[in-house]
Amino acid sequence: MSDGSFNLPIYLDGHATTPLAPEAEDAMSPWWHRNAANPNSPHRRGIAAAASVEEARANLATLFGASPQEFVFTSGATESNNIAILGVAAAAEAAHDPRRELIISAIEHKSVFSAAKSLKARGFSIHVCPVRRDGLIDVSTFEQMLSERTLLVSVMAANNEIGTVQPIAALLPIIRTVGAMIHVDAAQIAGKLPVEFADYDYASVSSHKLYGPMGIGALFVSAAAQYRPRPLFYGGGQEAGLRPGTLPTPLIAGFGAAAKLAVGRLGQDEVHCRTLADRLVAGLEAHQVRFRRNVENLNQLPGSLSLGFDGIDSASFVNVISNDVCISEGSACSSGQIQPSYVLSSIGLSKSEIDETVRIYCGRYNSIAEIDYAVNAIAEACKK
Numbered sequence: 001m002s003d004g005s006f007n008l009p010i011y012l013d014g015h016a017t018t019p020l021a022p023e024a025e026d027a028m029s030p031w032w033h034r035n036a037a038n039p040n041s042p043h044r045r046g047i048a049a050a051a052s053v054e055e056a057r058a059n060l061a062t063l064f065g066a067s068p069q070e071f072v073f074t075s076g077a078t079e080s081n082n083i084a085i086l087g088v089a090a091a092a093e094a095a096h097d098p099r100r101e102l103i104i105s106a107i108e109h110k111s112v113f114s115a116a117k118s119l120k121a122r123g124f125s126i127h128v129c130p131v132r133r134d135g136l137i138d139v140s141t142f143e144q145m146l147s148e149r150t151l152l153v154s155v156m157a158a159n160n161e162i163g164t165v166q167p168i169a170a171l172l173p174i175i176r177t178v179g180a181m182i183h184v185d186a187a188q189i190a191g192k193l194p195v196e197f198a199d200y201d202y203a204s205v206s207s208h209k210l211y212g213p214m215g216i217g218a219l220f221v222s223a224a225a226q227y228r229p230r231p232l233f234y235g236g237g238q239e240a241g242l243r244p245g246t247l248p249t250p251l252i253a254g255f256g257a258a259a260k261l262a263v264g265r266l267g268q269d270e271v272h273c274r275t276l277a278d279r280l281v282a283g284l285e286a287h288q289v290r291f292r293r294n295v296e297n298l299n300q301l302p303g304s305l306s307l308g309f310d311g312i313d314s315a316s317f318v319n320v321i322s323n324d325v326c327i328s329e330g331s332a333c334s335s336g337q338i339q340p341s342y343v344l345s346s347i348g349l350s351k352s353e354i355d356e357t358v359r360i361y362c363g364r365y366n367s368i369a370e371i372d373y374a375v376n377a378i379a380e381a382c383k384k
């Protein structure tokens, strides 16, 4: 504790992962030991575990405006993205569908990028739609890439480095005009802004980005989707064979509780996170710190900040302040790698602007006192 009101270091890295909600922790607890059971077991404990899994599925359905049967539990968004892309491609191949083109945006997560690129070896073409300087897909450029050869479009709802929220509602009618399917990587938007999956074919989420436990996520597969993805591996038939393996009851119960909590808190969280981010920016300005916002506030998830600090090397900066504040350089996923972030270069930032960039997320459990402390710590570190 610093002054009795918060713990150090202050955690402002909610794009990487969010802390577990106490409600999610409570929901998980009985399933580790007291009620432990495999939800596929036919006995009383197994039946109770299965009921808890179905309750969680129903909570996801409520949060994302879909039906419970449309959700398949996975280990997280990486797996969901892979099943959506590789599994839909395999289903189309099996159906002798002549369409062999995919469109993804230039700022997709690597789990989408690499899965899509791997399909090249199977004769698919991957078109990468650029984003503009504001981090958003240009709808008319996107439209030009679409054709009746397009099988699947994969676009993230919100980005993990710059927090930009894509205009998916504007893309949808154009995608439907050519009869293509859409997969939405909703890992960053889920639980942070309202999102409805009913109009999508497939969508991916990770529990640990919405204050649930790590190691669990879901793939939404619309009942109306043209193809049910082919499984990536085979086993005991769980999740209707699409994602076999023993269901982790505690993780699913925690995920479900986090989703339920999000339903009741979305509006409140949105205001809270936005207020904190605005306060952080205003605080840095008041300290006359020289920094710029890499993307406009309006296009971002509430709480998300991508900031460039003049003349600062973000990798060492993040390290220097880490006893006080946990923030990240451009992307945590690419941390440790030498290449500059492809997301930041896709929006046109120069190498030096990228090197100066830090990523911050002010989340549900951060307080005003924490933000004020973080402002001072960042301002001090900048002066040094």
Ligand code: PMP
Binding pocket: 015, 016, 075, 076, 077, 078, 079, 081, 109, 111, 156, 158, 159, 160, 185, 187, 188, 206, 208, 217, 333
């Ligand atoms: N998509 C996006 C947009 C993400 O931010 C992440 C996590 N950084 C993932 C997918 C992958 O999620 P996970 O690591 O939980 O599988």
